[in-house]
Amino acid sequence: MDEYIRLMNKSEDYIESHLSEKISLDDLANNVNISKYHFHRIFSKCNDEMVKQFITRIKVERSGVFLAVRDDLSITDIALQYGYNDASTFNKAFKKYMGMSPLEYRKARNDKK
Structure with a gap:
């Protein structure tokens, strides 16, 4: 679970530093070096909202x-x-x-x- 938290923190940092851009699920998954499907599962498990929301x-x-x-x-x-x-x-x-x-x-x- 600590690894998931680390990945989510890294993803949030990515979002914060790219607010002026369109950010896709692919961008976030690539940033943490996992598939977009796995990223989506982890994100959903750790957050109460979907990635786009x-x-x-x-x-x-x-x-x-x-x-x-x-x-x-x-x-x-x-x-x-x-x-x-x-x-x-x-x-x-x-x-x-x-x-x-x-x-x-x-x-x-x-x-x-």
Whole structure:
């Protein structure tokens, strides 16, 4: 089990360092030198969410920090910075995980300042 935890930590590090890119199951499996099928089984055993959901959630959470502190960046700029092709796709993912649009989130965070 310690080996699985090490592989998951290495995978999370990979995700964190490649947030601006599209990250695939193949990328993660190759990073830890195992098959994508074995990686998927290990990931599912160690986490409560699927790989794609995990990646999306991490991207949305990290982008929320930029929305709150970087008023000089547009929502589209932030979406592109986190590997989304357009603001529409980013808005849908953000709203799914955060319960509000990126603009609503930015306004709510700025009102707290």
